[in-house]
Amino acid sequence: MSDWNAPYPTGVPCWVDLTVPDVEAGLAFYRGLFGWEATIGPAELGYYTSCTLGGRMVAGVGGRMPDQEGPPEWTIHFAAEDADDVARRIGEAGGTVVLPPMDVMTFGRMALATDPTGATFGLWQAGDHRGAGVVNEPGAVVWNELYTPDSARAKQFYTSVFDFSYDDMSDADFDYATFKVRGELRGGIAGARNGPPPHWATYFAVGDADETVDRVDDLGGKILRGPEESPYGRVAAVQDPQGAVFNVIAVASDPNSPE
16 A cells, blocks of 8 residues: 555654755756655745645655754654654654644644664654655655664664564574554665764665666666666666755555554
8 A cells, every 4th residue: 555644653764754955956957866746835934835646645844954964865764653652652762853843734743853873753743744654655755764883872862762572583694674653664774894983874675776776877866776676676866956865666566564
């Protein structure tokens, strides 16, 4: 199932968004790449724009704060039925609440935090805006994955905060576990001691990875890795023209159904 019309349970990835220096240029890139529909949002909301795919909410793009450092990046938001309570648990589990829970008009209640290994994520308590209305189809999010140098500490943290359970897929050369929320598969955690800084990586589904990568290049983006075959489909890591990194995958099967 790709449509999602109900509130997401606490701990389920429910939304991704991106802050960029030039919102209109960002929207033009993702419109061209994924076919998103978007009209730039109002100045009082930092030009934040909720993009749609076939009329269904898919992801957000907004402007960066003047003092925001580092390259643009996609941010994963976990559903929180009570954002204040989840924020409290984040602190108790060793994470840091960077932006305490705050109301976003009538759309919902949000917060930003980092886990003890340094990866940033958001919380979203649904109001009028429940989160993504479409997942797991071309142009929409299909997978979320944490890269961290301390997977054991990360898994402990996310279990304390969101009650994640894990299926360990590791071997001698590979540190990886998928995580579940209420018994349903929702994403993965990868140990990456010599990799990039800790971060949550976003994967968008596409119909044809090679054709999508060609389109990234045509639209001014960069190909960082692939396309290459994986057990789950043909995948590539790419970068948009303003520096945000994300992944595209032509999935061999649906790894992350909301049902």
